[in-house]
Amino acid sequence: MKIFMIGGTGLLGSEGAKELIKRGHSVSSISLPPIPTGANIPKEMELSLGNYMEMSDEEIRKQMTGCEGFVFAAGVDERVEGPAPIYDLFYKFNIAPLKRLLTIAKECHVKHVVILGSYFAYFDRTNPEWKLAATHPYIRSRVDQEKMALSFADKDMNVAVLELPYIFGTQPGRKPVWTFLIEQIRSMKSFTMYPKGGTTMVTVKQVAQCIAGAIENNIGGNNYPVGYYNMTWKEMLRIFHKYMGIPDKKIITIPTWMYAYGCRSIVKEQKKNNIDGGLKMVEFAKVMTANTFIGKSIIVEKLGVEPDDIDKAIGDSVKLCLDILDGKSEAIGMKGE
Structure with a gap:
């Protein structure tokens, strides 16, 4: 199958391209420069560097013509901050361009579409009492993105949205999302303080x-909650500590109210700088301190995901973060950093 991808040089896109190529598919991609130094981009992928958002419909159409599959592995996540209302920024990068791409894909008779989304959309469905989309602009944008994308599914086009959780693994030259947590742990000299709760997670290879699996097996319009390894924050932090060389450092679990109180300083700083965040951090405390776990059966049975070494994937992420913070490695970040 010939597959077109937006974001083929990113951490997830490049790994997805490798897996697709390994399975016998051909992949072409448009990606924003620069390519991270040392990034292991599959040489078999046909790559064009540029900003797809600045390309005309006809330019995109030329890329998609003859393709049976399309993967959207781009956009921005909740770390992005900007002027209020921040939802407009998420709409600009996560929804509007995808709607245009899906419209062109349908014109080009693309049959199989995969979109990389967020597991927050899953928890918005399963925990309506949290009012996630109503409270957090980023989560609202992911829910809206998912609804829009699935509306394109019909007998001629299969659409899958992967609701991705926390992901471990590295791409040389690209800054891991976990750098902020390494900095936090280092700043707490005597012990590490963190809230109760936990999360589901996967490795880059599993993504x-x-x-x-979604390109090959999805029929119709479906969202797939992605989760494989469920850990409490304390369990995850023990692995972080191990790879940071501080395996005996004590972890103290703080109550929800204390975490929420600490988040007030983030909100205060945002207001001072006239910026808005994708997550309303004080309200987000109830999510952060919950066990946001997902069973692995769906992705195992429907997408064919296999076990991987999550301990090693976390370790690789931690090591790269340390090298970047200590000036041993150069890395590029994400939009807005």
Whole structure:
């Protein structure tokens, strides 16, 4: 199958391309420069560097013509801050361009579409009492993105949205999202304080298997909650500590109210700088301190995801973060950093 991808040089896109190529598919991609130094981009991928958002419909159409598959592995996440209302920024990068791309894909008779979304959309469905979309602009944008994308599904086009959780693994030259947590742990000299709760997680390799599995197996319009390894924050932090060389450092669990109180300083700083965040941090405390776990059966049975070494994937992420913070490695970040 010939597959067109937006974001083929990113952490998830490049791993997805490798998996697709390994399975016998051909992949072409448009990606924003620069390519991270040392990034292991599959040489078999046909790559064009540029900003797809600045390309005309006809330029995109030329890229999609003859393709049976399309993967959207781009956009921005909740770390992005900007002028209020921040939802407009998420709409600009996550929804509007995808709607245009899906419209062109349908014109080009693309049959299989995979979109990389967020597991917050899953928890918005399963925990309506949290009012996630109503409270957090980023989560609202992911829910709206998902609804829009699935509206394109019909007998001629299969659409899969992967609701991705926390992901571990690295791409040389690209800054991991976990750098902020390494900095936090280092700033707490005597012990590490963190809230109760926990999360589901996967490795980069497993995300790649989700992408390929959805391209090959999804029928109709479906969202797939992605989760494989469920850990409490304390369990995860023990692995962080191990790879940071501080395995005996004590972890103290703080109550929800204390975490929420600490988030007030983030909100205060945002207001001072006239910026808005994708997550309303004080209200987000109830999510952060919950066990946001997802069973692995769906992605195993429907997408063919296999076990991986989550301990090693976390370790690789931690090591790269340390090298970047200590000036041993150069890395590029994400939009807005």
